[in-house]
Amino acid sequence: MADIKKYPTPMLDVLEDGPWPSFITGFKELRDNHPDERINNVVNGLMGQLEHSYETKMGYWKGGTISVFGYGGGIIPRFSEVGDKFPESREFHTLRVQPTPGNYYTTDMMRKLADSWEKWGSGLQTFHGQTGNIMFIGADNDSFQHFFDEINDYGWDLGGAGPCVRTAMSCVGAARCEMSNCNEHAIHRHLVNSFTDDVHRPALPYKFKFKVSGCPNDCQNAIERADFAVIGTWRDHKKVDQDAWKAFVADKGVDYVMDNVISRCVSSSLALGEDNALVCDESNCVRSMHCMNVVPKAISPGDDKGVTILCGGKRTLKIGDLMGTVLVPFMKLETPEDYEAIVELAEEMIDFWAENGLEHERTGEMIERIGLVNYLEGIGIDPDPNMIAQPRNVSYVRTDGWDEAAEEWFNRKREEKAAS
């Protein structure tokens, strides 16, 4: 422990009060009690600068361009604008490291990562950043390469930063959730690991994100935030254990069940039958999950599982928030060929966008600019009524290719019928 001159932090000190765990208390532990003098100093500088931000209500970090040898991204460079005042944390870069799908760790592996980070960095980290990376916060110019070399040797790689394929995210998944309809782990790794070059060497119009949720509850916010959202679903009938259902009705009473389950089905596809059995109009089930969220013991997804793929979700910049929209209503993901097909789709989408997207334009914004039909034709996907909420309502449309399009539709329907 170093005998250092501590920057006063009266405003930050206030954040040590209260019942929620305090990050400031953690900072002070590193500053005051860590055996490495380097860490004491770095965190002292960081706290000084943060206090300065609290006092002036302004941020003082600037970006830059650094990366590890062989890569072009994966590190968020931070240089202090007030490094003269707080020289100890003048360089304070973040390494973005890809976690496992579902963010699983053993304590042994975590300790190993903590040991490496303590050796080279500030001793501060986040599990995880908003994109989904492990954020190792606070390496200087001399140390980030060493830290990367060390953890890369035992299995960890950098994620994306900048205009590139970003680190993917997936939910807790089939490892611990009865709602899961797919192997989120395999999907996640097949997708993102097919694009490691595009992760590490930013050369796309802007960011491209894969997110995988095992069911329509979409715990990963995939529809709202991913350019390529994979949501597990099923296309046969959901499964009802009528004994467990009746036990639920007996326990809660019919009124509760009507108010909280039957009447809350968004497509009115549930009814209470004789003996309080659950009656399901399966052709109108839209997989809205509510009934199985309320009664997981009695209702579960069907057996013919697969995924729905949506594209183009993103946050505000530049044209406003966009939800993803349906691109593939249902896709089986069981055989190696199925997995090849989903990777090929992603390749088509990324290639088309790399070719046609404007600088700083996400996939969803490009679709907004060129129209979904041009996008579908560009990536070779046929139109499907599941892609729309309703057909167009303005008559300004040229329909001189109608007969041909209708014939294609009937041909596709015939092929589907023949295939089944």
Added chain:
Amino acid sequence: MAKPEMREPIESGCPDGFQYMHPTMRRNFGLWDFHEDTQPGVMVHVAKSGDKVWTVKAGTQRILDVFTLRDLLDLADEFADGYIRFTIRSNIEFYTDTEAKVQPLVDALKEKGYAVGGTRNSVASISHTQGWLHCDIPGTDASGVVKSMMDELYDEFTNWNMPNRVHITTSCCQINCGGQGDIAINVQHTKPPKIDHSLVGNVCERPSVVARCPVAAIRPAMVDGQPSLEVDEKKCICCGACYPPCPPMQINDHEFTQLAVWIGGNHSNARGKPTFQRLVAAGIPNNPPRWPEATAIVKKILDCYKEGARDWERINEWVERIGWPRFFEVTGLPFTKYHIDNWRGARANLNSSTHIRF
């Protein structure tokens, strides 16, 4: 001088998670039957094989120091089975297949000051960004805002008091890495950028900056004989999109950078389709170190939601049922011209019917 020998990276990408997964979870992968919530923060999942795994969830400060991290790992080894994961909202989850370990783990976590909860119909931990601690464009802090609010919402995290789950997010700029939330506390700038014309020509790629503006308010200009950019301040919507590619266009301000509260963002397809959050309050001071004004509004909205919503209704569903006029009435928040959308597609946000509650 010889170049230093550089190590070639191993482009291994995303690592395999199965190697770090609890053996009971690995063994029952895809074979789970149902789960039960036994107490706030604790779930038991039962596999078709009859195997069980208990999850204990605890809130963290998200920006973890290695001491706290090792403390959590020691708890995972001493009281659980050495397998953990982190949720999307930075909660830690401990796993064990031994029921007898659950309560001692919960007690030990509480004893050490961690918050056990965040499951089912609670206020989950606030998902947040980097803020003044590490971002290059932040209008406010993130960790501090979250700490301040979670101190006030501690009992809502550790209990099941809400009609349904509540996800809160924060964002330190209008680009919004924080994402959609039932309640979102986001930066809202209220004045155009202040431009340092002596720097723009050298620092900024001017055509990119012009292209970045959502309302085409930026144009190239010569200012004081130097190539720079100027902003049509009547058109400017003060979003700050020009600031990241052109730092001399400073959007952050100690007075005019404020906070806004949005509600009703819901990413789930449960019951209704996913929804975007809606502006409900702006003009909230950015007031470190505790942001009391923003917290008071969040708490008021939560109180009204708790009072008025039916079981299972998320905040967006509650407001949809009672109507927006009633929302402003019960929360006491002012309704202003700024709530009326004028962005593209705005007509879809107007009431084109006589559906009015009196």
